[in-house]
Structures are given as structure tokens and as C-alpha cells.
Amino acid sequence: MPIIEVRNVVKRFGSIVAVAGIDLDVEEGECFGLLGPNGAGKTSLVRMIIATSPISQGSIRVDGKDVDKEPRRIKANIGVVPQEENLDIDLTVLQNLTTFARYFDIPKAEARERALANLQLFELSDRQQSKIDELSGGMKRRLLIARSLINQPKLLILDEPTVGLDPQTKHLVWQKLRSLKEQGVTLLLCTQNMEEAWHLCDRVAIMNEGKIIVLGGPQELLAIYGGRQILEASPGYEDKDYVLQKLREAGFEWQEVEETLYVFQGDDQVLDDSLRQKLGVRNERSPTLEDVFLRLTGRSLTE
Amino acid sequence: MFSKLWRSEMPGLFAEPLLILVAMGVGLGAYVTMEEGEKYVEFIAPGVVAAYAMFSASFECTYGSFVRMKFQKTYDAIITTPLNIEDVVAGEIFWGATRSFITACAVLAIAAAFGLVNSWWALLIPPLAVLAGLMFSSIAMLFTSLAPAIYTFNYYFTLIITPMFFFSGVFFPLSAFPTLVQHLSWIAPLTPVVNLMRSLISGQPGEGAWWGLAIVIGITVVFFALSLFTMRRRILK
Numbered sequence: 001m002p003i004i005e006v007r008n009v010v011k012r013f014g015s016i017v018a019v020a021g022i023d024l025d026v027e028e029g030e031c032f033g034l035l036g037p038n039g040a041g042k043t044s045l046v047r048m049i050i051a052t053s054p055i056s057q058g059s060i061r062v063d064g065k066d067v068d069k070e071p072r073r074i075k076a077n078i079g080v081v082p083q084e085e086n087l088d089i090d091l092t093v094l095q096n097l098t099t100f101a102r103y104f105d106i107p108k109a110e111a112r113e114r115a116l117a118n119l120q121l122f123e124l125s126d127r128q129q130s131k132i133d134e135l136s137g138g139m140k141r142r143l144l145i146a147r148s149l150i151n152q153p154k155l156l157i158l159d160e161p162t163v164g165l166d167p168q169t170k171h172l173v174w175q176k177l178r179s180l181k182e183q184g185v186t187l188l189l190c191t192q193n194m195e196e197a198w199h200l201c202d203r204v205a206i207m208n209e210g211k212i213i214v215l216g217g218p219q220e221l222l223a224i225y226g227g228r229q230i231l232e233a234s235p236g237y238e239d240k241d242y243v244l245q246k247l248r249e250a251g252f253e254w255q256e257v258e259e260t261l262y263v264f265q266g267d268d269q270v271l272d273d274s275l276r277q278k279l280g281v282r283n284e285r286s287p288t289l290e291d292v293f294l295r296l297t298g299r300s301l302t303e
Numbered sequence: 304m305f306s307k308l309w310r311s312e313m314p315g316l317f318a319e320p321l322l323i324l325v326a327m328g329v330g331l332g333a334y335v336t337m338e339e340g341e342k343y344v345e346f347i348a349p350g351v352v353a354a355y356a357m358f359s360a361s362f363e364c365t366y367g368s369f370v371r372m373k374f375q376k377t378y379d380a381i382i383t384t385p386l387n388i389e390d391v392v393a394g395e396i397f398w399g400a401t402r403s404f405i406t407a408c409a410v411l412a413i414a415a416a417f418g419l420v421n422s423w424w425a426l427l428i429p430p431l432a433v434l435a436g437l438m439f440s441s442i443a444m445l446f447t448s449l450a451p452a453i454y455t456f457n458y459y460f461t462l463i464i465t466p467m468f469f470f471s472g473v474f475f476p477l478s479a480f481p482t483l484v485q486h487l488s489w490i491a492p493l494t495p496v497v498n499l500m501r502s503l504i505s506g507q508p509g510e511g512a513w514w515g516l517a518i519v520i521g522i523t524v525v526f527f528a529l530s531l532f533t534m535r536r537r538i539l540k
Binding site: 013050052053054071072073075076078080082084085086087088089100103104105151 | 375376377379380381382383384385386387538539540
């Protein structure tokens with residue numbers, strides 16, 4: 001049975017439709033990535049899943065329970081890592097965890113034990129008496145994840161868990177998330193970081209304008225939408241119309257982001273030399289998930 | 304289960320009621336003629352207890368709550384746990400009432416040190432302060448759930464709390480006012496609290512004590528329920 005079942009869910013804010021009819025199953029034990037540009041509806045969808053935002057239409061079940069009917073029982077078994085840091089600055093690092101544990105009705109002694117273990121796991125043991133203001137951004141983020149695990153959740157929901165982190169901390173977080181997955185925790189990851197999705201996710205859904213436009217394994221999506229290689233080109237202004245015309249005739253797909261033209265070259269597609277010249281190819285490389293993302297969600301600024 | 308102590312801090316509010324009692328009660332009191340040997344400071348002491356119970360709850364559930372809600376995002380964090388927004392609001396209101404209780408005990412102790420407490424009925428003052436704290440916290444919480452920005456609380460204090468402080472019979476009997484103001488004063492939630500406190504501290508039941516109690520409970524119930532509703536609407540968009 002899927003741990004999250006989203007059925008025809010719509011979210012409206014007045015006349016704005018943030019989520020425009022989504023069906024989605026997240027399987028137990030997988031790491032599922034929700035990708036999409038800003039304003040695609042990811043956060044709205046996640047807030048409905050964790051029962052902190054009413055569903056305008058449709059239904060969501062988490063671990064077999066309806067989020068409208070049993071929010072407390074659902075929330076008892078999930079952990080949430082918010083994008084915006086919301087630690088309690090009046091408490092120490094350790095108290096932040098033990099206080100949070102009390103909201104789950106975890107007995108005091110047990111709460112302390114789990115808090116200390118989680119701090120150790122995230123390499124924060126020596127900071128347990130620190131005030132929140134004394135922590136660096138990376139430490140706060142690690143503490144947020146440590147806090148989200150205090151109830152030993154079956155499902156962990158993370159919103160941009162590594163945004164703004166240095167590479168060392170980012171890799172530490174990824175490694176912890178991987179080991180959680182190995183222990184059987186289901187991960188739902190909202191991210192803009194394609195590298196993160198590539199490294200962690202078993203399956204990803206790319207959202208745009210309130211809908212899921214594609215869903216599949218990262219490799220699978222890359223194989224379907226990435227083509228054989230990517231040409232990064234910057235054609236001269238006067239040649240541009242001609243170049244695009246030629247590309248269209250030859251059946252190429254491309255994506256224009258600011259000054260750069262990303263041309264997706266498929267397995268059987270060949271670019272003739274004169275066109276290549278006019279294109280002004282600067283770089284040829286293997287496609288990444290980011291190219292897939294750009295190709296599917298359109299131009300650089302959708303807002 | 305959920306009424307959480309957010310933090311422990313000693314309210315700086317203790318000094319202020321002491322100042323009021325000394326300045327107004329003893330200083331100004333020297334110029335005030337009271338009936339049959341009563342002292343002015345005796346008159347204002349119960350009112351000061353009531354007023355500072357009001358201030359503590361009001362500050363806690365306006366500025367304090369707004370900062371937790373809007374800037375520290377504490378509400379957002381808590382509602383991802385099994386607690387829901389109603390639990391958070393109720394916790395805030397009970398904490399506001401706790402602050403009223405602490406303040407009232409402190410002011411009462413100061414008043415007792417001045418020899419102003421004449422009755423064993425005064426033992427009921429702390430429970431009454433809790434009740435008053437619940438009422439003022441609920442009113443403040445409703446305002447907080449509707450406040451667009453933290454500056455809005457200036458209006459709350461200058462237009463609601465401060466007028467109540469002066470026109471609810473803390474410093475002079477309501478009979479000193481024209482009839483219209485007297486009627487207005489009876490609507491102010493602080494008035495019945497002041498009257499009840501005065502009865503308890505002197506040991507003599509004032510007029511309409513039961514009515515006063517009923518008004519306090521009534522206002523509490525209505526504003527408590529309203530604030531749960533409006534806060535849900537604000538937080539769970």
C-alpha cells in the first residue's frame with residue numbers, strides 16, 4: 001500500500017489555482033522527489049499532505065488514514081523539515097529537541113535519550129547547550145533535521161533541505177538521508193536542486209503550474225527527455241531566426257534560457273556543419289536532470 | 304497535555320505596580336480625602352492588582368504571541384506535530400493567564416507588605432487573577448489573530464487597554480463620572496475584575512459581585528471561542 005495517496009487534489013486560494021488536480025502515489029520506503037519551479041504548487045501540495053492546509057477538492061491518505069479525518073494520528077508518524085528555520089530561539093539546542101518531543105507525548109527520559117542520540121547523529125553533541133543564535137546556518141539546518149526525527153517518523157518530508165549549505169554539510173545531509181532510507185523511512189523531498197534529486201531520489205515528479213507534468217526515475221527521465229548530448233550555443237543576434245528555423249526543420253528541440261540556447265541532440269540526429277557554425281556552439285556535454293527540468297518546465301522565468 | 308511553558312522569564316512588571324502604589328497611593332494619597340479614616344492607597348491596591356493582571360496577559364498574548372507566530376514561526380513548527388492550531392492558541396491563552404497569576408501574586412505580596420490586605424478572602428485573589436488572565440488573554444489573542452502587523456498593537460493598548468486602566472474604577476470610584484461614562488465603564492472587562500478584587504481584599508462583598516463574575520466568565524467563553532476560529536483561519540490557509 002502506498003504511504004501517500006493523493007487523489008484528484010485541487011488547492012485554490014481565492015481565484016488562484018495553486019494545485020490543479022493531482023494524483024500521486026508515494027510508495028513506502030522510497031525517496032520521492034517533488035521538483036518544479038517556484039510557484040509550481042509543491043509547497044501547497046506538501047502542506048495539504050501534512051494536514052496544515054485544507055484541501056479544496058479531492059482527498060489525501062497518508063499511511064492509510066484520511067488527512068481530513070485523522071490529522072493527529074498522521075502527524076504523530078511524520079517528520080517535517082521546513083525550508084524556513086523555525087527553531088525556538090529562547091531554548092538551547094537540546095531543549096529544542098526535548099520540548100518538541102513533548103508535543104509528541106514522548107516521556108521526558110526517553111525524549112532526552114532520543115535528543116542526545118539525534119544530536120550525535122548530526123554531529124551537534126558539543127553544541128547541546130548552545131543558544132540557537134550561536135549556530136551557523138548549516139548547524140541550524142542539521143538541528144532541524146534532528147528535530148524532525150524525534151518521533152522516529154515513518155515518513156520524512158523535507159523542503160529544500162540543503163539550500164544554502166556548504167558542500168561538506170550538503171554531503172553530510174545527503175548521507176544521513178540515504179541511511180534513513182536504508183532504515184526504511186520514506187522520504188518526500190521538495191527540491192530545486194537537480195543534483196540532489198539525482199543523487200537521492202528513486203522517483204521524481206516534475207510539477208509545473210499546479211500539475212505533475214512527468215513522473216519517473218531520474219535515469220528514466222534523462223533517457224527519455226535528455227537526448228544524447230546537449231549543445232550550449234549562443235547564436236549571433238542576426239542569425240538567430242535563421243538558426244531556429246533550421247533547427248525546427250531538422251526536428252531538433254531546444255530551450256532558450258536568457259542568452260543561451262540549449263539544443264537537445266537525440267541519438268539519430270546530426271547537425272550539419274554550416275548550421276553548427278551559425279549556432280556558435282560553446283560547449284557540448286552529456287545531458288543532466290537539470291536539462292530535463294528546463295526542457296519540461298519551459299523558459300527560465302515562468303512567474 | 305499541551306499548555307507548554309515557552310520559556311521562563313521573570314517579568315519586569317513587578318517594579319511598576321510597586322511604583323504606582325508608592326507614587327499614587329502614598330504620594331498622591333496624601334492629598335486625597337477619604338471617608339472615615341480609609342487610606343487612598345488601600346482604595347487603589349485591589350485595582351492595581353487587577354490592572355497588572357490585565358497588563359501581563361495582554362502583553363503576553365499580543366506582542367509575545369505575535370512574535371512567536373509571525374517571526375519565530377513557532378506555530379508553524381508545532382502544528383506539524385500531533386498538536387493542532389487550537390491546542391497552540393489554548394496553550395498561549397493559558398500561559399497568558401499564568402503570567403497574570405504570577406503578577407497578581409507579586410502585587411498582592413507588595414500590597415500585603417504595605418499592610419493593605421485585611422481579609423482571608425484575599426486568598427481568592429490569585430484564582431480570580433487566573434480567570435481575569437484567561438479573559439484578557441482571549442481578547443488579546445483574538446486581536447493577534449487579526450493583526451496585520453506588530454504596530455497594530457499600539458492601537459490595542461492606546462485605545463483599549465489604557466482607557467480601561469483609567470476608567471474602570473482603579474483610581475477613583477465610577478460614581479465620579481457622568482452617567483454615560485459609568486455605563487460605558489460597565490462594558491469594559493476590567494471593571495468587574497476591579498470590583499471583585501476590591502471585595503476580596505476588603506472582605507466586604509460589593510454590589511453585583513455575582514454579576515461581575517458572570518460577565519467575566521461570559522466574555523472569556525465568547526472570546527476564547529472566537530480566537531480559536533480566527534486563528535485557524537489565519538494559520539491554516
